[in-house]
Amino acid sequence: MRSILITGCSSGIGYDAALGLRESGWRVFATCRQEEDCARLRSAGLESFRLDYADTDSIGAALDEALSRTGGTLGAVFNNGAFACPGAVEDLPTDALRAIFETNLFGYHDLTRRAIPVMRAQGFGRIVNCSSVLGLVPMRWRGAYVATKFAMEGLTDVLRLEMADTPVRVVLIEPGPVTSKIRANSIPHFERWIDWKASARAEEYRGLLHRLYDAKGPDRFELPASAVTAKLLRALESANPAPRYFVTTPTYLMNAARRLLPGRALDRLLRMG
DSSP states (O other): OOEEEESOOSSHHHHHHHHHHHHTTOEEEEEESSHHHHHHHHHTTOEEEEOOTTOHHHHHHHHHHHHHHHTSOOOEEEEOOOOOOOBOGGGOOHHHHHHHHIIIIIHHHHHHHHHHHHHHHHTOEEEEEEOOGGGTSOOTTBHHHHHHHHHHHHHHHHHHHHGGGSSEEEEEEEEOSBSSSHHHHHHHHHHHHOOGGGSTTHHHHHHHHHHHHSOOOOOTTOBOTHHHHHHHHHHHHOSSOOSEEEESHHHHHHHHHHHHSOHHHHHHHHHHO
16 A cells, blocks of 8 residues: 555656655655656656646546556555746636646645545555645745646645545645755746736836846755655655645744734734745
8 A cells, every 4th residue: 555646747746756755665656757867766666657737637647557557556646746936826827727726736636536536446546735835925926836826725625524434644834945846847837828018017027027037045945845745655654644834934933823813913024924
């Protein structure tokens, strides 16, 4: 039963999770959106094949491939793959929101629904969804990503309640700033969807462009992706996993702030960031 299908393994959290879980004795199926990334992972000794959340056929094919390799069982799914599309909400075309929801939410839901019957039948299973501190609190310029993570938080919470009478456990991982390529990977989506020069906020965008395009050192509280892998292992191997596992100091702080501060005070705090 110590087998897991992980999405978004080309870099960052997914890549570290694939390596870390393999070292911990798990049989890892490390999926990527692009076949060339899968080939790179296979050359590193990982079992890797394609899964693109925006391609329904690839989701079914990936799960079928994992099951064919294990004889029909799968211990866990770690829904991790996601992307961001920076920009002010007023400048986001609705089609941009549709595109990001297809990957960051609908794909998670599709894979999860396919995996649950397998886990019911075998009498064990873990569904672990990678959320974010931005699934707990909002941040300016991150509207599209925040919307998907808030939606995933709600959907996952409901699923956890509904699966309580089954052998399937449902868990959220809540990273804050973690070393990854999400900023760089968001640039093509920004360039595709956001006409910032025509925006009423064109001058404000200049600061966003600096943060988006200019390489910089790690954030003050940034942790390596291995910090997420450590919490993932706890979520997978605990007999009674917690509903949520926080990663990084800002995530703990923002979770407390959203519970303790009045709405206006929380808004002031978040505007400072």
